[in-house]
Structure formats: structure tokens, C-alpha cells
Amino acid sequence: MNDALLIVEDLKNLGLTEYEAKAYLSLLEEYPVNGYTLSKTSGIPRSRIYEVLDSLKNKQLVFEQMEDTMSVYKPLDPKLLIGKFKKSFDSIFYHIEEYSKKVYLKEENDHKLIVIQGRDKIIDFLNLLIHDAKRRIVLSIWEEEINDISQALNDAIQRGVVLRGMYFGRNNPYEQLVTHRRIERHLSEKKERYMTVTVDGIHVLYGIISRGEDSQITWAKDPDFVDMSEDYVVHDLMVNLYANQLDIKQREEYEKFLDHVRKEYFAFTEEEFKKFK
Amino acid sequence: MNDALLIVEDLKNLGLTEYEAKAYLSLLEEYPVNGYTLSKTSGIPRSRIYEVLDSLKNKQLVFEQMEDTMSVYKPLDPKLLIGKFKKSFDSIFYHIEEYSKKVYLKEENDHKLIVIQGRDKIIDFLNLLIHDAKRRIVLSIWEEEINDISQALNDAIQRGVVLRGMYFGRNNPYEQLVTHRRIERHLSEKKERYMTVTVDGIHVLYGIISRGEDSQITWAKDPDFVDMSEDYVVHDLMVNLYANQLDIKQREEYEKFLDHVRKEYFAFTEEEFKKFK
């Protein structure tokens, strides 16, 4: 079973050794068994199995039962194992949170830019920010990237985060996004894709993304920069949504539309809105 | 700061090395800084600091910023760090849960007894079970132990779990528990304390608990055994609650009282109740 190998890795990430993970998983499938048998089913050398079981017993992930002459072992119910780790991690997280409140000072105005390289890391970081989003996500994104963040986006939408922006691709998966009107031309032309994502008016990620290591985006927390980036997407939206009307109306009408987009569609707060007036 | 040392341990439990933990924590307190400065504030040898920072950069817990000739580093916001680990652990837990559904078969009727030794491990395991309780916790417990499980008990009560039983001690902290009527005599006599705890009619822990390693309790999942243990506490409750009346009423009345206690006070389901008739 290849499946079991992945779970071994998972358990190692929880702090078990490879032997401990294998022993526990083998025990799940067959119990109660004695050390000798477990060594056979798990592939752990007989000479080591008792140390491994001892260590698991100590962590209360395995229990020993005396049966006349010999001991047999059984695993902790996996649900209880998960509960055990959850409890322990929750307390760790709480400690870290309390501690960081004391020593960590957020920079209010951070004008520095940070470069993140490599598609995997970019996607990872993007997911992290979206996961943490509380109010609004504005993006301008291509179909090649949308799948890699759709889970996090759906979660965000679920908990009431406003999603807005431009979608470059066919079969737009989000009604909240507007497909670019000249998408066919773009799709045939580009190998590299410009991307912008802003989160809660705090973070902005922008840059060029492609398949591999050469992808490179910039992360900024400068509020002006975020505003600018959101503005860029607002404009893009504007043009794409009202392109037809723009040809026949005057400049004033155009401005009204812009305000309308910002307020109604983009869910700007009054305060945010004032900054643009 | 001794506080920081504990957090280093916490971070190590999340999979960081000691140097990584120290570096990250030092960065929290002062950033952005270059490698040289960080090595000084964190106590990490200058010769190692760049490897450590590289590794942290790879995990995206630290970000590098080019500043004309040299690099400076800043930490990932601790809140995002917590979110990152939570996400990763949640997915691990999900994997384990799914996997265990496939391979793990719960024993329906488990008549075997398992011995747990050492006060710390007993308390730990007790907390684990209480944490997982869904319907009813019945216990007979001494004041020496109640504090070590009160957090878990309060959580359980909060989510609607029924708590019932006997309390051996002064200043009974739970209205759901009944203080033993001859507690003063008991308190002066005993060094070792008999304890019973049943959870959801599934688990029962019983045995002698004292201060140290010689404490030893037995864990059973045999349903009959659980019933018996609950019955023991019911009787104890009965005697303590209605002691006065017992002297003047007949046997019939006594039985009625017992039923009443089981049904009304103990929240037995009809099904559970039938087993006793």
C-alpha cells in the first residue's frame, strides 16, 4: 500500500520516528499482537521492536496488555490520537500567540518590498494570505493559477470575505470575477502571466508567474501601494464592465461609474472611499 | 527571559531546530536585521546563521530583503505562522482520519484490561478521554485530582456533556457532584485515593492514585464493566443523597428512589434503563 507510506510521512511530521509510525500503523490493521508478530507485519527488525513499542507506550499511543506469559499491544484509537495531538498543538499555538503579543511589534508602515521566488512558494504564500483574509480579496489572475488557490478562495467566500477582480481565461469559475473582454487574444499570446492579489487592503502580491523556479513576485505591505494595486484592478474592471457605455457618455458619467464600482461592487468602506475623492 | 526558552521548546515541537527557533524568536523582537546582528542577539554562532536563515527562508518563516549591499531579514507575522502550521496539521489529521477509517476496526466488545502507571500518565489519559466525551461523565474523585482535570471537565460541561458523581473533599467545585457525607473522616484517614471515572458508557478508569510513579489504574472498555462502575457510583450517590429517608421508608420506596436517580439525575436513556430492570 502506497497510501500507508504517505501516512508514515504524516506521522513523522507529528514528531514520531519512522519505526514508531510504521509500528503504530501496523497495529491499527491488526491488534492485539505481540512484539514478534508486529515486527513481521511492520517490517521493523525484531531486535528493535521493543524499544519502539516502549517509546510508543510512553507517549500513550500504544498500550501493553499482559496475557499470561507474554505481552500483547494495541493502538490508541486514531480519533483519540488526533485529539491528543490537537490538544497539544493548540496549547503550543496559544503560547506562541501570547508570547508574540508581548514581543512582536508589527510595522505599521512597511515600505519595503520582499521578493518571493519559485512557483510553489508563491502559491503557498498566496494560500496562506487568503486563508487569513478577513474582508476583501482583490485579484487579477489567470486560469493557470486559479485552481491552485480555489480551495482557499472558496473557504474565504464561505466565511464572508468579498472577492473581486479580473479573470484571464475561459470558463470563469467565480461569478465574483469579471472575465477579460479580449481574453482570446491574450490567451494565444502569453506564456508568462502577470498577477496581482491584494488581501484586506494590507497585503499586495504582484509579479510575473510562469511554470517554474523563475517565477518571481513581490510582496508589499505599503498601504499606498495596496491602494494603487486595487485601483489598477478597479480600472480594469471598470473598463471591462462598462466598455460599451463609455463610448457614448461624457467624462462626468465616467467618474460616476468609477465611484459606483468602488462603492457598490467593490464594497469600499466610506473611509476608504474618501481617500480617492 | 525564561519565557522565550519555553517557546523555543514549543517551536521545536512544531518541527523547527533549536537554532531555527531561536533565530525566529530573536527576529520577532527586532527586525529587520542582517545576519551578523541576528547572530549576536540570538546567540547563534555567526558561522551558522546563514544556513539557519536559509532554512527558515525555505519554510517561508523568514523573508530576505536586499538593501543595497547587504541582506536584511524579517519574520513572518506570528499569526500567519500559526495559520500555516494549523493548515498543515489539519491536512495531516484529515489524512490520518481517512486512512484509519479504511484500516482500523474498533473492537466492539473489549473484555481486556489495560494498566496505566504513573500519576502524570494517568492524568494525561484521563484528560484525553474527557476531552473526547460526548454524553456523560460519571466519576468518583478526590480533591487532589479534580484540579488536574477541571479544565477538560469545564470544556465538556460547556458543550453539554452531563457530569455526575461523588466528590471526596472540601469545597466541592461542581454543583453536579455530591460531596461524600463522611468526608471529614475519610480525609483524615487516607493517603491513597480510590478513583473511578466512566466516559459515555464506553470507557472506565478505576484504581488507586497517589502522588507518584506507584499510582496505577485500570482502563476497561467492557460495557458490562462500565455499567457496573456507573452502578457503583449510582449507589454511592443514592446513599449520600437520600440517607435520611432510607431509615424510615420501605424497600419498595428505596427501589423507586434508585430508579429516580438513574432516570432523572443520571440522565439514563430508556434503553440503558431497561438493562437494569
Place this chain on the structure above:
DNA sequence: AAGTAGTAACTACTACAGTAACTACTCCCT
């Protein structure tokens, strides 16, 4: 004799902690 059950002692490898020594640059002092 073959299989079962458990112990002891070891080798090998790796990750991490910890140290020493080197280059190179800047700034300040006299």
C-alpha cells in the same frame, strides 16, 4: 529441527550543535 519470543551489542548514517580560522571592509584614532 524449526519456529517463536526476546535481548544485547554493534555499525553506519545523518542532523544538529558547537568551534576555529579565514577574508574583507569600514571607521576611528594618533
Place this chain on the structure above:
DNA sequence: AGGGAGTAGTTACTGTAGTAGTTACTACTT
């Protein structure tokens, strides 16, 4: 102008603990 002190970064090494993996042994059962 030259030297010392502090800053900044790099290379290479030692030591150790934990883990993986192996071999050899005893003892008991059937």
C-alpha cells in the same frame, strides 16, 4: 599613513545524539 576594533560573511572542521539497520545470542515450544 598605519593600526586596531568592530562589522560582515564564508569555509571547514569536531563532537554528539538519535535513528536506522544488522548480527549474534539465549531460551522456550511444538
